Amino acid sequence: MHKKKPRSWSTLIIQGTSLKPDTVSRELGVSPDYSHDSNTTSLQDKQTMPIWQLNSRLKPDATLSEHLWDILERIAPARKLLKEWSQEMEIVLYTSVEFSDADVDGIKLEPRLMLLLGDLGIHLEFLPWLEESA
Numbered sequence: 600m601h602k603k604k605p606r607s608w609s610t611l612i613i614q615g616t617s618l619k620p621d622t623v624s625r626e627l628g629v630s631p632d633y634s635h636d637s638n639t640t641s642l643q644d645k646q647t648m649p650i651w652q653l654n655s656r657l658k659p660d661a662t663l664s665e666h667l668w669d670i671l672e673r674i675a676p677a678r679k680l681l682k683e684w685s686q687e688m689e690i691v692l693y694t695s696v697e698f699s700d701a702d703v704d705g706i707k708l709e710p711r712l713m714l715l716l717g718d719l720g721i722h723l724e725f726l727p728w729l730e731e732s733a
Contacts, residue, residue, distance in 0.1 A: 602704045605697040606659040609666035610652055611674070611721075615688030618649040627677045629653060663694055663706050671715065678719060685720025692716065695726045 613623060620634035633652040655666040674681065681690060696706055716723055
């Protein structure tokens, strides 16, 4: 029986009290899909942590590895900066993945990708979801 590959998506988020989104954009040479600085307040009128976010441009049927590479290739010229920033800011690749079951394959990441993420100090967080039956 052939299983379908799981749908997925990914976003890179850099956050920290010292983060300045405009500086991150300029130094990475990439515009974020979303960002806000320390002057942004929540709905409860509380100050929020500055963040800088870059989303995968691929569709959900791309593999998780393809989503991660899409983001990593866009920030590749600034790898040294990311490694430095990971010492003072939190850098996380959040990944939304479909739960595996009898009909859906599990998620696999190649060693080269895992090694690169670790070397850059980037955390990987999985956010699994299950499609509700119709």
